[in-house]
Amino acid sequence: MEKVIEINAIEKSFGKTKALNKVSFEVNKGEIVGFIGPNGAGKSTTIRILLGLIKADGGSATLFGKDVWKDAVDIHKRVAYVPGDVNLWPNLTGGQVIDLFLSMRGAKVDKERKEELIKRFEFDPTKKCRAYSKGNRQKVALIAAFSAEADVYIFDEPTAGLDPLQERVFQRCAREVLDKGASVLLSSHILSEVEQLCDRVAIIRQGEIVESGSLVDLRHLTRSQITLKTKEDIHTIDSQDFAHDVTRDKGEIVFQLDSDHLDDFLRFIQPYTVLKLESAPPKLEDLFMRHYESTKGGV
Ligand SMILES: Nc1ncnc2c1ncn2[C@@H]1O[C@H](COP(=O)(O)OP(=O)(O)OP(=O)(O)O)[C@@H](O)[C@H]1O
Ligand SMILES: [Mg+2]
Numbered sequence: 592m593e594k595v596i597e598i599n600a601i602e603k604s605f606g607k608t609k610a611l612n613k614v615s616f617e618v619n620k621g622e623i624v625g626f627i628g629p630n631g632a633g634k635s636t637t638i639r640i641l642l643g644l645i646k647a648d649g650g651s652a653t654l655f656g657k658d659v660w661k662d663a664v665d666i667h668k669r670v671a672y673v674p675g676d677v678n679l680w681p682n683l684t685g686g687q688v689i690d691l692f693l694s695m696r697g698a699k700v701d702k703e704r705k706e707e708l709i710k711r712f713e714f715d716p717t718k719k720c721r722a723y724s725k726g727n728r729q730k731v732a733l734i735a736a737f738s739a740e741a742d743v744y745i746f747d748e749p750t751a752g753l754d755p756l757q758e759r760v761f762q763r764c765a766r767e768v769l770d771k772g773a774s775v776l777l778s779s780h781i782l783s784e785v786e787q788l789c790d791r792v793a794i795i796r797q798g799e800i801v802e803s804g805s806l807v808d809l810r811h812l813t814r815s816q817i818t819l820k821t822k823e824d825i826h827t828i829d830s831q832d833f834a835h836d837v838t839r840d841k842g843e844i845v846f847q848l849d850s851d852h853l854d855d856f857l858r859f860i861q862p863y864t865v866l867k868l869e870s871a872p873p874k875l876e877d878l879f880m881r882h883y884e885s886t887k888g889g890v
Contacts, residue, residue, distance in 0.1 A: 686716030698739030
């Protein structure tokens, strides 16, 4: 598989702060990878290194096999980037800034596509940028990013200021560029967005990748919540290896089930008369929270 983004053991310190410690991950062609982690974990620092805006202290980072620091000029023709905090020229209109961003990228602009995006994002391009809200400033950068084709789209919390409807527009646009074969790196705090869009995720915490892989694989690390009601009382469930945090409420038993013990559980309930059985799938949030909470406890 063709690797479009390749980060290998990069390190970065700011004074005494070790922002990144041997961070490695990759994004293949046509793939979208979610990059998640708590505040200050090192997401933006990694992305800024990838864009050649700051230099890593060690390790290597390449885009299309080229060094992100030395070959920045070649690389940037093929990359679209949207930061989480978009700064605009206050005295220009949104429409003017979209055009300016696009000319800076030197990309071939698809005018029809641009107009279509302005409509889809319900954006008014005629106002001066100083008058735009955070969400609207975000839209300027998103419309510019999606108006010209790129091989890689790098988003650093692109939907932080968008309402849920506009967030969905973003998701559709991301799918469209993926369908065309582009690759996407999406740093986000919105876990549902990452779950819906991403093939793989990398979770970063205190400058280190603590978990990475396909969402399917990572779900195995988590537990489903089971709600069970049977005609007979089941007292022995508490002592089963597969059941965690067993509670009882109005004749229903609620517990956490290890994903890889599903079969044991089904065999266990076989002799009983099952009146209700509900299983809530494990969520990325549970996995994330586990790491997030250990961060809070750790510092
Ligand atoms: N220019 C800088 N000077 C000093 N420290 C910095 C600088 N940039 C980042 N840091 C530190 O590096 C660490 C990682 O920051 P970074 O902005 O990459 O986190 P993040 O994951 O993007 O967080 P957030 O979710 O809040 O955007 C933090 O401890 C931050 O304080
Ligand atoms: Mg950040």
